[in-house]
Amino acid sequence: MESDQTDAVCFESVIGRYEGFRGHYIDVPEEAARHFSTPRHLRLLCSIEGGEEFHCALRPKGNGAFEISVGTPVRKAGKLRLGQKVAVSLRPDHSAYGRPMPEELAELLAIDEEGDRLFHAARPGTQRGILYYINNGRTVQTRIDRAILMIDRLKNKGFS
Incomplete structure (x- = not known):
């Protein structure tokens, strides 16, 4: 993963949980989503509370808002809890596949x-x-x- 943070966008959000599902997410404010809501920014690198970056996608919620799924490994590593207010950093993922090649x-x-x-x-x-x-x-x-x-x-x- 690239370590250049010059194109990162930072914001605060809250850990939420999908209704009827087991997954968790963070809402992405409109101002932050605007930087990435074009087809050339489908894949992103996200860091929550200064933790290790993980590959993700900016997903539309259907009402004009966007979210990012936060998986169990990320939540456990960062000791993140439902309802917790978190600092988030997003930047474009310029990798070839949107995930590391094993x-x-x-x-x-x-x-x-x-x-x-x-x-x-x-x-x-x-x-x-x-x-x-x-x-x-x-x-x-x-x-x-x-x-x-x-x-x-x-x-x-x-x-x-």
Whole structure:
């Protein structure tokens, strides 16, 4: 991830919870969302309370407002609670995939031309899902196994 903070937008928000769902979110004020609500800023890097940056998307709420989902790992790492007022920093994500490329997948794509072609032909959301799944493996062997599984799945079935 890039560490350049010159294009960051900072604001305060409150940790909320989706009705009927288990997920949490933060509302993004209109002034802050305006900086990122164009198609070229679909993916963002977010830091809450000065914590580690995480990849996210600015999601429309349907009433002209925007929000960002805050997953359990982010909440636990930052000890964030429902209703807590938080300082938020957002900046554009200029990475190639909107998620870090696992070393194990990069190595596999370097030696598997068909897998590389299929991975790069997949939709961006599919690519991010594959990267997320592989990166969440706790051991190197698990990440290798997951990389092979995902590329084989692309070859045999594809993703819709």
